[in-house]
Every structure is written in C-alpha cells, then in structure tokens.
Amino acid sequence: MHFSAVSSLVLGLATLAAAQLPAAAIVKQIAPNAENCADTTECRTAEQAAPFIAQAMYNYKVFTTPEMAAIISLMAFESVDFKYKHNVSPGRPGQGTANMQMAKFNLMYAQSIDSIKDKVSKFTTTDGLSDADLNYILSLVQPDEFNFASGVWFYTTQCDPSLKQALWDNVDTGFQKYMACVGVSVTDDRLAYFTRAKAAFGLK
Template identity: 40%
Template sequence: MKSILSLLPLASLLLPLGASASPCIPQGVTITAQQILHVAPNSTTCANAPASTLGECATAAQAAPALSAAFTKYTLTSKAEQAAVLGLIAFESGEFEYNRNHHPGVPGQGTRNMQSPAFNAKYAASIPAIKDQAEAVKDDPDAVLDLLVAVPEYDFGSGAWFLTTQCEESVRTALQSGSEAGWRGFIVDCVGTEANDARRKYWVRAVEALGA
C-alpha cells in the first residue's frame, strides 16, 4: 500500500482552481451593470441617443465588462479609487453617450473620461497592441482617438490608466482614504478641473454603488 504522504502532491493538483491561489496573483475586478446603473441611470439603453453620437453610446451592460477588464489591467483594486474613476467617466461621457468631444469639438479629445489629445497620445503609446499604429498617426489626433475608441477596454480604460500613471502618489493616497477631500484633490490637482456639484453627484453615487 502506498503511503498517504506519497499521495499528497497528487491530491494537491486536484484542488479546485484558486483554492490555494498564490497571493502574488492579482484577483480580477468585477464591476456589474447594476452598479453602473446606480451611477448612470440613463445608461439602460442607447435608443434615445442623438444621431450625432451614432456608434459612441454604450449601455451599462456594455460598459461593465470593459470597465472590469480595465480596472483589472491597471490593478485598480481600491474601491475609493474605482468610485472616483467611475464617477468621473460617467459625468464626462454624459452617462456613456459620448466618447468624443462634440462641444466645442476639440479634435482628438475623447475616450470615456474625455482626455486631451496629448494624454491620448501617451495612453495609446502605452498599449502594446496599438502603439506602432499610434506612432504612425501621431500627427493626427483624431486618428489616435479612433484607435482608442475602437476597443471598449481601451475606451473605458482611459480613466484607470490616467489615475494610475498620471497622478502623483500623494493624490492616490488621499483618494484611497475615501474622503471627500481626497476626491476633490484628485479632480482639482490631477484631472485639473473643478470639483463642482455636478461631478460630486456622480462620485457620491459611485461610492454608494461600490461600497467605497
């Protein structure tokens, strides 16, 4: 009879996947359509989207997997940081109706957090799958934006990329506290815009939805 001990290595291979997962392996982030709808209640459908945004509008159901993939890719596991990004992109994109700047219409400005062309150039260059194409059209901001909005994960991933690569660590640390002061610091000191009541409304709803 074989020793029980000799069978242990084989038994360990039969454990359910993830049962003894290494702490070095990052866990995926899941954002649900229901959570997004709490933040952006008008994103149930694109049926009423204006003709000018044809092809731009996304529903909560479409946004959820793209946002989950982006948060996972950029290891955005802090609920407070997730809420800040979700609130920002919901506001800037008109609850996912737009991914291009139509008013006043700045060439190349877009993705769901309405990044400037300069940031979009940096963002596209950071994505291995499109960096060569982005380099080839770097003098055409609209063409760079076309590359980004063509893939939902890139389109919805701009906010997570921006926070994790363009914000000072002190801004992220304050944001991770979950405080309103931390959120205001992110909006004012990193995004570079006004932490007004309209943006705050979306942030509050995102905090509620994610339990941040």
C-alpha cells in the first residue's frame, strides 16, 4: 500500500505548521531547484509551495501517494520548479498556474471556486476573448491558494476517474495515462520529475 508519505503531506494538515517541514522536503526533492526566488512576483520556493499543495490534496480528497507523486511532478515540471504562473514560451495569453493550464480550463477552474466565480460570470467560453480578458481570468487563479491547487483540480475534474485505479495498479503506466489526459507525451524531462517524485514518496 502507498501510505508511507501521506501522514507528512496530508494527515498533518490539522497542525499545518508541524506538517510543513516534511511536506516541503518532499516537494523540494521533486523540484530541487525550488530553493530561492530572485523575483518573487511569480516564483515560490518548495517551502512556500508545500502547504498550499498539501491543502489542495486534502480539499480535493487526493490521499494516495501515486496520485500525489504524479500531480506534483507535473506541476513542478510545467512551472519550472514553481518559478512561473504564466506561460512564458510562446507566451500564450490566459495559459498558466502551476499546472500551466490552457485558458479554457482556467475559466472552468475559476467558475468552480466560490470566492471568485462571480468575477467570471460574464464569460461562458474563452473562444473569441481578447488577450486582456484571458489574462484577467488567469490572474484570478494565480494567488497561491489557487495556483498550487490547479493540478489537483484538473486531475480530479478533467481526467477519467479510472485513472486513480490505474496509478494504484501500476504507477508508471498510470502516469502515462495521466499524461495522455493532460494531452502531452512522456518525455525524458517529464519522466525525470516523476522519477524524483516516486523516490520522494517511496514508490517503486
């Protein structure tokens, strides 16, 4: 069973201050370059990101380590070790968060959050929106509590529920299916993050 790291990342949320250090150690192992931020506008360290990631796992009821490893590795890769909250290259308007979601998903994500959904009530689709509108929607989900929950939201709402069992049955083939849900291929660079994530959570 895959519960070796759950207590440090999720079950300790009742006393988050105590849980922060072990959670940060796990995140840092996955994103080793998340040690400092020259520009704090978007960049966050592993220590800063970890509590928000842990809270998101709890909020969206993601409690197994194969799922956590897959989701955190994706966010760490997409955000370049949590340095960016928006798409830098090619600079696509509206794309961002730690999960580097496309604009249409950021609208759906914003619509799911009670505290900000009224701010996007005039939007029903991202088709035909101006760059300014797309970036406005993105800005609403860039605060840390939303930014670091984006990957968990996408996994739990946009991927088939069978993915959970697939990751449980075989974490490597499950990860391939997860990347297919995201719409990308398993490249060597992505696999390097996932390999570190498996080690951080004690997965074979």
